[in-house]
Amino acid sequence: xxxVRVCSNADCPHNGDPQPIGNFCPDTRYSGGVRHQCKKCVSxxxxxxxxxxxxxxxxxxxQKIYRRSPMYKRLSAxxxxxxxxxxxxxxxxxxxxxxxxxxxxASSQVCTVCGNPAQMxxxxxxxxxxxxxxxxxxxxxxxxAQHIT
Numbered sequence: 327x328x329x330v331r332v333c334s335n336a337d338c339p340h341n342g343d344p345q346p347i348g349n350f351c352p353d354t355r356y357s358g359g360v361r362h363q364c365k366k367c368v369s370x371x372x373x374x375x376x377x378x379x380x381x382x383x384x385x386x387x388x389q390k391i392y393r394r395s396p397m398y399k400r401l402s403a404x405x406x407x408x409x410x411x412x413x414x415x416x417x418x419x420x421x422x423x424x425x426x427x428x429x430x431x432a433s434s435q436v437c438t439v440c441g442n443p444a445q446m447x448x449x450x451x452x453x454x455x456x457x458x459x460x461x462x463x464x465x466x467x468x469x470x471a472q473h474i475t
Contacts, residue, residue, distance in 0.1 A: 435463035
């Protein structure tokens, strides 16, 4: 025999008719291990709450927390790498050459624009495979200025 339950919400679309236990959200805090409201009523409640100021504020807070999570940062990095394959390959190639000792670190160089200590390399001819090692050492300020112009 299948277990049944009646929704405790007075405005339930099922009008107080008994429903299968599968129509209720599992929740160990309640007796019987399911919520007192059916899934349809819970869905209606959450949709209505999302339209209120308090609901929008809660959603914004939860989004802020999620965006600080390591999982979000990892997924963002993967999406960026997929959208910018040539750029990612070019950066990785230069970094591998530095780790192998075949190319000097940018921090040991001076900026080709202003003469300050360099912090990174700039792919001045683009990111295509034939230009992967065509890089110049630049500081952060000059690198940003070169991409703006």
